[in-house]
Amino acid sequence: MKVLQVFFITALLCSSLLAQASESGSGDPRYTIQNPPAYAMLGDLLIARPLLVVATVIGAGAFLVSLPFTALGGGVGDAGQALVVDPAKAAFVRCLGCTGEGFERRE
Known part of the structure; x- marks a missing residue:
């Protein structure tokens, strides 16, 4: 027992x-799987995403201005990644309210 x-x-x-x-x-x-609360989604939608779009546009401009110098130094890929691709991924690919590098699709 x-x-x-x-x-x-x-x-x-x-x-x-x-x-x-x-x-x-x-x-x-x-x-x-990140499950952000509603206030994080709202803050991301109203504040972070517009700032990231602006950062992408400014980064693209800075990339074009610095292109001759980065081409001479051989760092075009790194400069493009840091100035254009990373902010664009964070602005357009990341899930709403997520904080990590969660660029994979959620099911």
Whole structure:
């Protein structure tokens, strides 16, 4: 009888630990899904996205101005990535309210 009680208590503890582990995810950032709250989505839509679009346009202008110098130095790809591609990805590809590099599609 005592062995049966210990078995059931252990099973309950293990099931609660497994439920907590499945809710928190695997810890691998590729498999975590961001679920931002509504205020984060609103702030992103009204403040962050317009600023990122402006940063993309200014970065494209700076890239064009610096293109002769970066071409001589061999850093055209790095300059384009930093000044144009990264802000554009953050403005147009990132999910609304997400804070990480979550450029993958959500299902």
